[in-house]
Amino acid sequence: MPHMTIICEGLEKWPVHAIASRGGLRCIDVFKAIYKTFSEYLTRDEIAEAAARDPDYFRRCQRHFKQRCADAPGIDRVLERDGMCRVDLLKGRRVFKGLKQDLHDPEGVTFRLRIEDIWTQSRRN
16 A cells, blocks of 8 residues: 555544555555644644634644643753644543554555554553
């Protein structure tokens, strides 16, 4: 498979496009594409749009942004200064649970990203 499109519930606006770097598509190609897509900083317009659409939801996203920053000691202030990223709109759902092929895609190259809340994962351990 030379490429795949990955859709994440809550971030459908930003599909992930993974492209094979050598030969076939490798795990590293997929993980890099996911990281690159979701680590993009939100623009002022995107922040305003998210806050206007659902203010309560956006406040919860801001709390998870602060937690993501706190989870990176030593660079937490830099992360806070740089601002929210797309991943922060997932409200803490940062644990990779796999990919599921979208059976409605006739080409077979679209997958759904399965992720879980970081707190749910830590309670299991």
